[in-house]
Amino acid sequence: MFDRNRKKALSDALFGFMKFPLNRHKPFGQIQLLLFLAVFGMIFTPLAFVKLRKTAAFVGADPSQSSAFQPAQVLNGGDDYAAEVEKSGFLRQIAKDSGLSEAAKISVCNLKRECRHLQGDRLPESVASLTKVPIAVVLMHKVTTENISLDTPIYLDPANYTEDASDLAVGEQYPLWKILAEMLVHSSNIAPNQLIDYLGWDYINEVLAQRGYRFTRVESKFAGEYIFPADIGFGANTSTADELTEMMVQIYNREHPGDDILISLLKHQHDREMGFAGLVNSSAHWLGEKTGQTSLVLGTTVAMEIAGAKYIVTIIDDGEYSELAIRDAIQAIANYIIKNGDF
Structure with a gap:
């Protein structure tokens, strides 16, 4: 198996090799160029195979065995998935009217796990900073169980440094709660990078698997526009709108020790341009949110309360996205529930 230590060693070797010719005062000779291409091929051919195998494992998964298709495995009840999709036509209309792209994924659940879905079981191109929610969940699992x-x-x-929106400084010590808070409240990139080192890649994904998440995995650290942390990883962070919604349902149901802490932090998220803004003119009450954005994707998972009942809405758009479209979609979903008393 192409293990992570070997990948890191080969990565270090590649970057070291790349630095060598860059420091020379003359261009590549033919021998250096051939050597560079050979090393590049030796490293990235097996990595491409691993990535292809991982992608095939997701795409080729038997839908009948997938937790995203079988709520009994992760969502623990309610109608079967196909029946819920049949009742979800209003989401397609809302997506169209709001200006979401055809690639948009939507999942809506109440805390009783009655859900509606629009492509909620499909893997988006990226989940961006939404991955910080599963990292937070795994951290709380570790600190409460140990x-x-x-x-x-x-x-x-300092090896975990990248562009960051928080006041964290590498080379300094901070309590775990501060690192967790900066990750969720200010969407720090340095914080989850350090937490990945603290928890370990394998531990994170084992806990997620034990909780029944089939598609939610952490395989990469976070990077800004120009600066990449060391040991960034060799895969993509993955999840679905369905699984992120289920994760938020568990948090707001307080099903695990430490969920109260996560609820209090999600309530203070700094970015309020999507879910929060979408509910400003609604009788729905915003409870908390985590947003995420890259050049590939824009998304949010938001908790709201309507007439005493709590709902989780996750929207991930990896097409031609816009904040306005997601805002309008969240407002429209809330208004639909208000008007109809539920789904």
């Missing part, structure tokens, strides 16, 4: 204090100091390794 009795670790959130005051535990953690050193921010």
Whole structure:
């Protein structure tokens, strides 16, 4: 198996090799060029095979065995998935009227796990900072099961530096709670990079698998526009609108120790241009949210309350996206529930 340590070693070798000719005062000779291409091929051919195999495992998964198709495995009840999709036509109309792209994925659930879906089981091109929710969930699992204090100091390794919107500084120590808070409230990139090192890739994905998530995996650290952290990973972070919605349902149902902490942090998220803004002129009450954006995708998973009942809405648009379209879609979903009393 092409393990992560070997990948890191080969990656370091490649970057070291790349630096060598760049420091020379003359261009590549034929021998250096051939050597570079050979090393490049040796490293990225097996990586491409691993990526292809992983993609095939997702795309070729038997839908009848997939948690995204079988709510009994992850959503624990309600109508079967096909029946819920049959009742979800209003989401397609809302997506069209709001200006979402045809690629948009939507999942809506109440806390009783009665859900509606529009392509909610499909993997988007990226999940961007929405991946910070599963990282937070796994961190709370670790600290609560191992009795670790959130005051535990953690050193921010300079190797995890990238462009960041928080006030964290590498080379300094911060308590775990501060790192967690900066990740969820200000969507720090340095914070989850350090938490990935703290938790370990394998541990993160084992916990997610144990909780029944088939498609939610953490395989990459976070990078800004120009600066990449060391050991960034060799895969894509993945999830679906359905699984992110289920994760938020578990949080707002307080099904696991530490969920109260996550609820309090999601309530203070700094970015309020999508779910929060979409509910400003609605009788629905915004409870909390996590947003995510890259050049490939824009999305949010938001908790709201309508007439005493809580709902989770996740929208991920990896087509020609816009904040306005997502805002309008969230408002339209809330208004639909208000008008009809439910789904």
